Amino acid sequence: MSTHLTDITPLLAATRKSAAALALSADAVKLxxxxxxxxRLEANVAAIISANEKDLAVYDPQNPMRxxxxxxxxxxxxxxxxxxxVAKLPNPSGQVLVAKTLAIGLHLEKKSVPLGVVGVIYExxxxxxxDVAALCIRSGNAAVLRGGTDAWHTNAMLVSLxxxxxxxxxxxxxxxxxxxxDRAHVTTLLTAVKYVDVIIPRGSDALIQxxxxxxxxxxIETGAGVCHTYVAESADVDMAVxxxxxxxxxxxxxCNSLDTILVHAAxxxxxxxxxxxxxxxxxxxxxxxxxxxTVLQGIQYPHVQAAxxxxxxxxxxxFACSIKVVQDTAEALNHIDSYSSRHxxxxxSSDESEAELFLQAVDAAAVYWNASTxxxxxxxxDLGAEIGISTQKLHARGPFALEKLVTEKWVLKGSxxxx
Numbered sequence: 001m002s003t004h005l006t007d008i009t010p011l012l013a014a015t016r017k018s019a020a021a022l023a024l025s026a027d028a029v030k031l032x033x034x035x036x037x038x039x040r041l042e043a044n045v046a047a048i049i050s051a052n053e054k055d056l057a058v059y060d061p062q063n064p065m066r067x068x069x070x071x072x073x074x075x076x077x078x079x080x081x082x083x084x085x086v087a088k089l090p091n092p093s094g095q096v097l098v099a100k101t102l103a104i105g106l107h108l109e110k111k112s113v114p115l116g117v118v119g120v121i122y123e124x125x126x127x128x129x130x131d132v133a134a135l136c137i138r139s140g141n142a143a144v145l146r147g148g149t150d151a152w153h154t155n156a157m158l159v160s161l162x163x164x165x166x167x168x169x170x171x172x173x174x175x176x177x178x179x180x181x182d183r184a185h186v187t188t189l190l191t192a193v194k195y196v197d198v199i200i201p202r203g204s205d206a207l208i209q210x211x212x213x214x215x216x217x218x219x220i221e222t223g224a225g226v227c228h229t230y231v232a233e234s235a236d237v238d239m240a241v242x243x244x245x246x247x248x249x250x251x252x253x254x255c256n257s258l259d260t261i262l263v264h265a266a267x268x269x270x271x272x273x274x275x276x277x278x279x280x281x282x283x284x285x286x287x288x289x290x291x292x293x294t295v296l297q298g299i300q301y302p303h304v305q306a307a308x309x310x311x312x313x314x315x316x317x318x319f320a321c322s323i324k325v326v327q328d329t330a331e332a333l334n335h336i337d338s339y340s341s342r343h344x345x346x347x348x349s350s351d352e353s354e355a356e357l358f359l360q361a362v363d364a365a366a367v368y369w370n371a372s373t374x375x376x377x378x379x380x381x382d383l384g385a386e387i388g389i390s391t392q393k394l395h396a397r398g399p400f401a402l403e404k405l406v407t408e409k410w411v412l413k414g415s416x417x418x419x
Contacts, residue, residue, distance in 0.1 A: 008185045011177055012144065012195035016117055018174035019142035023093070023114050029169050030137050031087050036165040037134070038083040044161060045076050051157035052126070055150055064253045064318045068124040069151055079130045086134045086384035092406045093140045107413045112406040114140035116197035119189055120387060121146045121211065123203035126154040131378075131385040133162050133176045139405040142175045144196060146189060148203075149181045190215040200400070202388040205315065222388025222400055225255030225343035226315050227373045230332040230358065231271055232349035233264040239370065240348040241274050247346070247372040249282045253317050255389055256344050256376040260312060261323045262332045268325045269295050276301045284319045287311035291325035313339035329354055333361050340364060342391045344373040365391055365398040 022030075041048070052071040059066050098110035118141045122128045129145060136143040147155040155178055163173040179185055190199060190211060199219045201211040208221050229247055231240045247258035263271050272295045279286070280302060287307035288296055296304045311322040312335070326332045336345055346368035347358040355369040366376045366389075376399065378386025383401035390396045396404040 008179055008188050009192070009195075011174075011179065012117075012189070012192050014172075014174040015142045015144055015177045016195040018172040019114070019117050021172055022137065022142055022175050023116075023140040025140075025171060027091050029171065030091075030140070033137050033165045033169045033171065034083045034087045034134055036168055037130075037162060038080040040161045040165060041076055041080040041083070041130070044157075045073050048076055048154070048157055049073065051153040054153040059150060065124060067251065067253045069126065069154070071126060071154060075127065079127055082131070082379060082385045083134050085379070086138050086402060089138070089384050089402050091138065091140075092403050097408065104417050105415060106417055109411045111409050111411055113409045115405055115407055117142045117144060117195060118387075118405065119144040119146070119192075119196045119199045119217065121186065121189070121199065121201045121203070121207065122388075123148040123207060124151055125202075126151045126158060128202060128387070129155050129158045129178075130162075132387050133159075135385055135387060135402050135405055137166075137175065139402055141405055142177070144177045144179060144189065146179045146186065147181070152181055186210075187214065190217060193217055200387055220390055220394075220396055220400060221392050222390050224315060224341045224391060225257070225389065226259050226313055226339060226341040227256060227344045227346075228260045228262055228332075228336050228340060229258055229346040229348065229373065230262040230326075230329070230336070231264060231267065232329060232332075232347060232351065232354060233266045234350040234354065235264075235267065235271070235348040236350060237267060237271050237274055240271060241278060243346070243348055243370070243372050244275060245278045247374050248279065248284060248321055249319065250372075250374055252319050254374075255315070256373050257317070258373060259314060259316050259321055260335075260339065261321060262326050262335060263292070263323065264329075264332075265291065265325050265327055268292065272296060272323070273299055279303075282319050284321060287320070287322040289322075289324045292323040296323075313341075315341070329358065333358065336362055336364075343389060344368065344376040346371065346373050365389060 093112055093114050095112040096109055101107050118136050120132050132143050159178040162176050166173050193216050196217050199215050199217045201208045202222045205224045286304045289307050307322050342364045344366040345362045345364045349355045359367045378399035378401040381399050383399050386399040386401045388400050390400045
């Protein structure tokens with residue numbers, strides 16, 4: 001467990017000061033940090049796994065959320081590879097967005113600059129520690145990390161490697177700050193307007209709602225996903241089954257996994273009959289509306305119960321989902337509008353006009369036609385890595401990655417002009 005501190009304000013002040021040093025450092029220095037960190041991750045796989053095992057030892061092995069906490073050699077090497085991917089991306093900071101001379105002779109430029117200090121509050125997933133640090137360092141931002149108690153040993157190990165890489169590059173280790181996990185410090189972080197420029201919560205709906213209500217620091221919401229797939233009347237049923245199974249079972253504990261299946265009444269019996277055996281292999285628990293329940297009970301699906309209202313609009317994060325039979329696309333769109341978290345939504349259809357209507361009408365960060373919602377990911381979108389999936393509309397939406405970790409500054413140069 002982390003060292004107890006009564007006040008984290010001095011830590012935040014030190015990170016604020018370090019942000020200036022990082023922003024002024026050469027791009028080559030930031031790239032050197034990422035390259036060195038990638039090497040350290042590869043060289044310390046065993047040590048990272050050992051720290052991770054300490055966290056896993058006190059986590060329920062039957063909880064599907066455990067997968068978020070788990071770091072394997074494959075996942076650690078993937079993190080190292082992602083650092084190289086981030087390094088290949090252009091630096092979003094320092095770009096001249098507008099340049100012109102005004103009539104009064106002032107030369108005006110609008111430039112991209114780092115946000116400053118980025119605070120991230122997250123649960124379980126230690127990969128976020130590396131992703132956030134890499135994206136912030138590359139874009140010239142300092143990072144304040146408040147991970148969960150359940151990942152303390154893993155996060156502490158990873159941050160020690162980050163600090164080693166910063167030291168080699170001649171940068172202050174305060175650039176990346178791992179906060180103690182005491183819950184009382186979250187309130188300090190959320191109100192630290194003097195030291196922190198933006199707060200990004202990544203985790204449960206309860207976490208996001210707390211940050212939304214309590215934060216005085218501007219926030220960008222990420223994490224909560226209530227994702228639907230609508231199987232239209234014209235859908236290729238075999239394709240629909242593959243897409244739905246992938247979206248639900250490939251990694252159910254992540255935010256882009258499927259939560260609710262909507263299926264057109266005309267093909268519901270055929271689709272559900274083909275889908276059920278595939279989901280049964282993973283013992284997926286289904287909460288079904290009356291029409292779907294009749295079909296599933298008729299084919300003796302072993303893990304089904306009648307859905308209640310709370311089963312729609314629910315992020316399951318488990319081998320479970322809800323199913324609703326709809327009469328047409330309009331009903332599907334209305335259902336999504338009522339229950340979606342605006343994360344990722346999909347339609348399986350052979351009718352191009354119907355699909356285009358769906359893609360235009362659905363209000364979500366990512367919309368899919370004939371593909372799994374599991375693709376909503378910064379790495380998949382060639383963004384290198386991500387801090388999370390933003391479900392709001394201001395500043396950043398969808399994978400919140402390197403390109404969005406900047407703001408703007410107006411720079412004006414004159415020769416004595418007065419107004």
